[in-house]
Amino acid sequence: MDDSRRRPGNLPADTTSFVGRRRELTSARALLSRTRLLTLVGLGGIGKTRLALRLATEVQRSYPAGVWRVDVAAVERADLLEHATLAGLDLEHAAARPPLAALTDQLYGRRLLLLLDNCEHLLDPCALLVSRLLAALPHLQLLVTSRQALGVDGECPLPVPPLAAPHPDRPRTGPDMPNEALELFVDRAAAALGEFTPTQPQAHAAALICHLLEGIPLAVELAATRLRTLTCRQILDRLDRRFDLLTQGNRAAPARQQTLRAVLDWSFDLCTPQERILWTRLSAFAGSMDLEAAEAVCPDAQLPPAAVLDLVAGLIDKSVLIREEHGARVRYRMMETIRQYGRLHLGEPDERQALRRRHRDHYLTLVLRADHEWFTAQQATWACRLDQERPNLRAALDFCLDTPGEAGAGLRMAAALWSPQLGADHLEENRLWLARALAADTARSPARIAALRADGWLALLVGADEAAAARVTECRALAAELDEPRASAQAEQLAGLAALFADDLATGVQLLEDTLARHRADGDHGDAWSALFLLGLACCLAGDSRARALCQEGLELCERQQAQWARSWALWLSGLQELLLGATAAAARRLQESLRCGPPAHNRLGVAQCLEVLAWTRAQQDRAPEAAELLGAAQSLWQQLGTRLPGVGRLLRHHTDCEARLRRALGDEAFTRSVQAGRALAVEQAVDRALERTPGCRSAATASPLTGREQQVVRLVAQGLTDKQIAALLVVSPRTAQGHVQRILVKLGFTSRTQIATWTTRSQR
Known part of the structure; x- marks a missing residue:
């Protein structure tokens, strides 16, 4: 007989294959070797039980007294928990003896692993039981699964993420990009159909299904079983009604795990009444949100603003919200399945409309504030923040443009958000919003002039010259009609830019000189800098002797205002x-300094311009291979941005001259190879090449897999501080500090604090 069958324990045999989870198993095994209480935490249907059972099976040789599972989900009352644990461990119990005493007496001195599975509905009783068992039984280890951590001293929570499910159309950025969710889908489809070998179109549709279901294992398995009656494409087309679609599960499973909706009903019922209200209202957000947004949009008479912070914490604890650090700000994200479930419970149409209006009001205020503070030291911060908020901005604009009477707010929002200063990416999308807003609100107003200017600017960037000319004409006519000084100056600036793109430098210089004078008179630093930049460019291309002074003046204005993006x-x-x-x-030197001004992801148009001109520079320095590679990287960015390269007529001639020079120096074949190599670079890699650095030369903070708080903890560990001392310095509990250290060890693949200190010293060097 196989030795594993004689080993004590009650782990069930696998009935289906185990897919993926190599990283999670490695992390869990490492943590289990250092803690007596490991809790796998995650959303319902995320695969906590399956992961725990696989982990328990892999480590059972280390426990002479066996590995035992107690399914707490089957226990309905707290007073039956200890009895159920005795029964799960196959221990005797005299009726007159307290069950906890029977547990501790019979387990004392035995080395075993106890798996308490599905503890979320009896969280406090489970926490009390675990605390008492750990205190009484020094050789006992506990593995717990729950949608919320127990909150017991010494507990090490390990979040269980969804299965990896990268978008099938997204380029891979590393050598190891598994699609565990697709592997699970194919495996379960084969089990449902007897055989499943997907064709290329089927595989692509299946990968999209897994991506849209965000790698939630239960949802993926339920989708795969639908192949008995539907094709992959039909399943994909019905995912917007996923709670009606994903209903045919394993009939042998508990009722709460047989359908996707039942799983989320269970989570919803475990929330407090106010947590349920917040869950449903947070579903009005798209993408993610910060605390400021949640506190502005969600409260009303039922939900006071002061309660939101603690309720958000409760939803994070229950795995409804995912906490993400973005620099100095924390954001909260809902998985799309959880969001759709929340929207099913939003209530009456009037309540939904009021919630969407509060959402729009918050983001309109945010956008107008960003526009007002744009030419300040907050410029880079606003660029990053608005990029993070893009899904919510789309939702707010949709509300404005789909709701009668709200189009005016949509026009103000579109004009302020995608003005020339902010329109550095998503050019065609920005034009679509502006076109919709201009069509929806035809009132003669300064907001319309601002929107016309923005759309005209973007039209020039993407090469829509006729559309740009029409915007110039309408913008100038409306400015003359309104007789509003700032609006008139904006209209003339757009006309000057159009002349610059048409290579009519004399007209462009004249119009931009007039615009600059008007903005200076108004005292508007942001508009003045914009006009100063365009006038400097026109003079530079025209060979005007004022160009250098204008460049320097513009640079000094940016530095006085600390406007890094500008x-x-x-x-x-x-x-x-x-x-x-x-x-x-x-x-x-100047171009490289420009590339160092901020993250390239927030100014890809500026990065493309720098790479382009730096390629011309390297060509003139007889560094042909490097120049050709930079030229290819710039071409890739132009194509991604959807803009013409590099915009202004005379600049295009410099590009043509550079390409001809490089072909002569390298030959056609070598030139093409170098350009293709440049086109294959990600934007960060292209910037590395331009700055003549290797990825390894980046700072430890940039290259590190750790969050900002974990990097703080690393530095304190390197100084020799204990968990208690770290907790005091960071004003957190010792248990929280211990949890940070445990996660750091797992992320870095270390087993001791000494290794952390050594790694930190090496990184600093």
Whole structure:
């Protein structure tokens, strides 16, 4: 007989194959070797039980007294928990003896692993039982699964994520990009059909199903069983009604696990009444949200603003919300399945409409504030924040443009959000919103002029010259009709930009000089810088002797206002000016400094311009292979952005001259290879090449897998501080500090605090 069958315990045999989870198993095994209480925490249907059973099976040789599972989900009352544990461990119990005493007496001195499965509905009784068992039984280890951590001293919670399910159309960024969810789908489809070998279209549709279900194992399995009656494409088309679709589960499973809706009903019922209200109202958000947004949108007479913070914490604890750190701010995200469930419980149409209006009001205020504070030290922060809020901004604009009487707010929002200063990415999408807003609200107003200017600017960038000309004409006519100074200056600036793109530099210089004078008179630093930048570019291309002074003035204005995003553009213009004067070394320094001004993801248009002009610079420095690679990287960005390269007519001639020079230097074949190599680079890799650094030269903070708080803890561990000392310094509980250290060890693949200290020292060097 196999030795494993004689080993004590009651683990059930697998009835289906176990898919994926290599990383989670590695982390869990490492933690189990260092803690007596490991809790697998996650959303219902995420696979906690299956992961726990596989982990228990893999480690059972380490427990002479066996590995035992107690299914707490079957226990309905707290006073029966200890009795159920005795029964699960197959222990005797005299009726007159307290069950806890019987447990501790019979288990004392025995090394075993006890798996308490599905504890969320008896959280406090389970926490009390676990605390008493750990105190009384020094050789006992506990593995717990729950939708919420127990909150017991010494507990090490390990969040269980969904299965990996990358988007099938998204380029891979690393050598190991598994699609565990698709592997599970194919496996369960084969079990349902007897055989399933998907064709390429079927595989693509299946991968999309897994992506849209966000890798939730139960949802993926339920979708796979639908292949008995539907094709992959038909399942995909019905995922917007997923709670009606994913209903045919394993009839042998508990009722709460047989359908996707039943799983979430169970989670919803475990929440307090106010947590349920917040869950449903947070479903009005798209993507993620911060605490400020939740406190602005969700409260009313039923839900006071002061309660939101604690309720958010409760939903995080129950795995309804996912906490994510973004620099100095924390954001909260709902998985789409949880969001759709929340929307099913939102209530009457009037309540939904009021909630959507509060959501719109919050984001309109946010956008107008960003526009007002744009040319300040907050510029980079706003660029990042607005990029994070893009899904919510889309939802707010949809509300404005689909709801009678709200179009005016939509026009103000579109004009302020995607003005020329902010329109550095998503160019075609931005134009679609502006077109919808302009069509929905035809009132003659300064907001319309701002929207016309924004749309005209973007039309020039994407090469829609006729549309841009129409916007210039309408913008100038409306400005003359309204006789509003700032609006008139904006209209003339758009006309000057159009002349610049048409290579009519004389007209462009004249119009932009007039615009600059008007903005200076108004005292508007942001508009003045914009006009100053465009006038400097026009003079630079025209060979006007004022170009250098204008470049310097624009750079100094950015530095006085500490506007880093605008400073990157000012440095680009200064680099271009140096190149056109033949100072290639100075040009390269300015362009590289521009690329260092901020994360490239928030200014891809600026990065493309820098890579392009730096390629011309390297070509003139006889560094042909490097120049061709940079040219390819810039081409890739132009294509991704949907803009013409590089925009202004005279700049396009410089690109053509550079390409001809590189072909002569390298030959057609070598030139093409270098350009293709550049096109294959991700934007961060292209910036690394341009700055002449390798990825390993980045700071430890950039390259580290740790969060900001975990990096703080790492530095304190490296100083030799204990968990208690770290907790005091960070004003957290010792248990929280211990949890941080445990997660750091897992993420870095270490087993001791000494290894953390050594790694920190090496990273700093």
